[in-house]
Every structure is written in structure tokens, then in C-alpha cells.
Amino acid sequence: MASVLSESYFHDEQAAFEALERIVWPDGPSCPHCGATDRLNRLGVQRSKPSKTHPEGRSVYGLWKCYHCRGQFTVRKGTVFEDSPIPLHIWFQAAHLLCSSKKGISSNQLHRVLGVTLKTAWFMSMRLRTAMGDGGLSPMGGNSSTVEIDEAYIGGAEKNKHANKRTPSRGHGPHATKAPVVALVERNGKARAYHVPDVTGANLREIVGKNVRRGTKIYSDDSAITQSGAWGYSHASVNHKAGEYVRGDVHSNTVEGFFAILKRGIVGTYHHVSEEHLHRYLSEFSFRYSERSALGVEDRERATKALRGIVGKRLTYKSTDRRGAEA
Numbered sequence: 001m002a003s004v005l006s007e008s009y010f011h012d013e014q015a016a017f018e019a020l021e022r023i024v025w026p027d028g029p030s031c032p033h034c035g036a037t038d039r040l041n042r043l044g045v046q047r048s049k050p051s052k053t054h055p056e057g058r059s060v061y062g063l064w065k066c067y068h069c070r071g072q073f074t075v076r077k078g079t080v081f082e083d084s085p086i087p088l089h090i091w092f093q094a095a096h097l098l099c100s101s102k103k104g105i106s107s108n109q110l111h112r113v114l115g116v117t118l119k120t121a122w123f124m125s126m127r128l129r130t131a132m133g134d135g136g137l138s139p140m141g142g143n144s145s146t147v148e149i150d151e152a153y154i155g156g157a158e159k160n161k162h163a164n165k166r167t168p169s170r171g172h173g174p175h176a177t178k179a180p181v182v183a184l185v186e187r188n189g190k191a192r193a194y195h196v197p198d199v200t201g202a203n204l205r206e207i208v209g210k211n212v213r214r215g216t217k218i219y220s221d222d223s224a225i226t227q228s229g230a231w232g233y234s235h236a237s238v239n240h241k242a243g244e245y246v247r248g249d250v251h252s253n254t255v256e257g258f259f260a261i262l263k264r265g266i267v268g269t270y271h272h273v274s275e276e277h278l279h280r281y282l283s284e285f286s287f288r289y290s291e292r293s294a295l296g297v298e299d300r301e302r303a304t305k306a307l308r309g310i311v312g313k314r315l316t317y318k319s320t321d322r323r324g325a326e327a
């Protein structure tokens, strides 16, 4: 078996552009200026104007010219890679690392492996998490399928955090300073997770209503305030407080398994995630879980699927540059 890392798009900028074009333009290129799909020509490697830092000019890869509107473009246009000065083959390396590590990969490690600054590594991983986020997916479940729902509270111990990174308290109790997250996991299927301000019946109803087809069996434990039976679903729960974890096929072990991976990743890899950025980490863990090898998706294909998500999701420095996402 050939090493994944010997793929040319990890090392060669031209090959990286061609690989991304196959992913983003499966039906061939289209001009982002005028929408044309014909009379488009690849320009070959161009040379930029000489500058102080590059007296010979830089090589410019991936340029196309549209002979309808005379505009030029590359496959980066309109994606989360637009305006990024990072070479595309480094983006491929980052995507592969993030997609193939079950518990994620810290900015610090990306920084060391890729040879980019820590700040750049953080920003790259944030853009890739955005690419992993689903853009309005169709509902899960359906007749004869089962979706498990549960909530968990994510966050480190407050005493270990720097004063300005502590989560504001929501009152009393062990969860007061943690972020509530609700997850839906379809058995033998995908996962989605949402950060909610509070776990209430109304919040759960909205999440279930948006994400799960009517008629789906919904299983939960007794801690979820789930009345999905009343919302058009068939609902059953196990009573953990009474020591009941499995009753026939009624259990929430699958969603608890998802939360176990999420918590190990957040605690072990990322150490601390601010509430502001939590939804991006939830996208990352849901994506990897949903595209896992048990469902037949291997590392290479998972990275390709993540890169397909770069389209139409621009993320600027402004919207993520408030630090505090991870140690």
C-alpha cells in the first residue's frame, strides 16, 4: 500500500491546484465573475511582478482566464482559502492531519508539523472546521431508523483557567460554568451537535424538529427533557437514575460514545475551547464521526469531503481573530 503522504498534492503546488479543482469543480470549471462554463483556459504557471521580497517575481499557480468576461480566477475564489497566502499543498497537509486524527490536532502541533506560525495554524484549523460544518443538511432518521439524543456539558475546570477565560456562571450546580451541548446520533449513521444556551424542552424541540424526520424512533436517557413523543416521534427513554441503561434496544449508548470522543478531544487535544468557537469544534467532531471508517469512509476520502465544504463559506480574520480558542 502506498503511503498517503506521498500524494503529489501534498508537495507540489501545481498538483495541489489540480487536485482541488477536481474536488470543487467535479463538472469542470466555471467562471466566478460571469458564470460561464465554456471558453475558459488554464493559463499555466505565471510570474508575478518583481517586488522587494521577490525580485524575480513569485510563481502564481492555478490561474484560469475566462474569454467571455476576460476575467481571471483560481479555484480558491469564493472559498475559505480565498485570500490565504498559505500555499495550497500546505492546506492539503493541514486538512489531512485534521481529518485523520480522531481526537483532533492542536494548533501547536499543526504549527510544528507544517512550519507555519502558531497564529496561522490556529486560523487554518478554524477555516477547516468551517469547511466541515454542514450547510443546511437534510434531516436524519426516517421510518425504521433510530436517533439517540442526549446532552452534555463541555468545558474545563474553571480553577484551571486564566481569569479572563473563565466561562460566566449560569447559576449553581456542577454545570454552571460549562457549555451545554445537545447531540443527535443516528444509529449506524451520522452525528450532529449543537451548543445551546440552556437545555430546555423548547430548545430540544427546535433541534429535533429541524434535524429529524417525523416518525423516527428517538431514544434518550431520563436526563434529556425530551417529549418528542408529543412532537410526532416515537420516543422511549431509559431511566439512568433508577440504574436502567438498556431496555431491549432502548438505550443512549451511541450518543454517549460520541460525547466520549468529543470530551476526550476537547480536554486532551484542545484543552480549552471558548464558547464563542465551540460550534466550530462541534462541526469538526460531528464531521469526523459522520464520515468515520466504520461507515466506509477512509482518511483520504474524509479529507476530500472536508475540502468539498470550502465553497461558499468565507471566513475572515475579523470574525475569528478574537483569541482564546485554545491553549
Ligand SMILES: [Zn+2]
Pocket (backbone or CB within 6 Å): 031, 032, 033, 034, 035, 036, 066, 067, 068, 069, 070, 071
Ligand atoms: Zn467570466
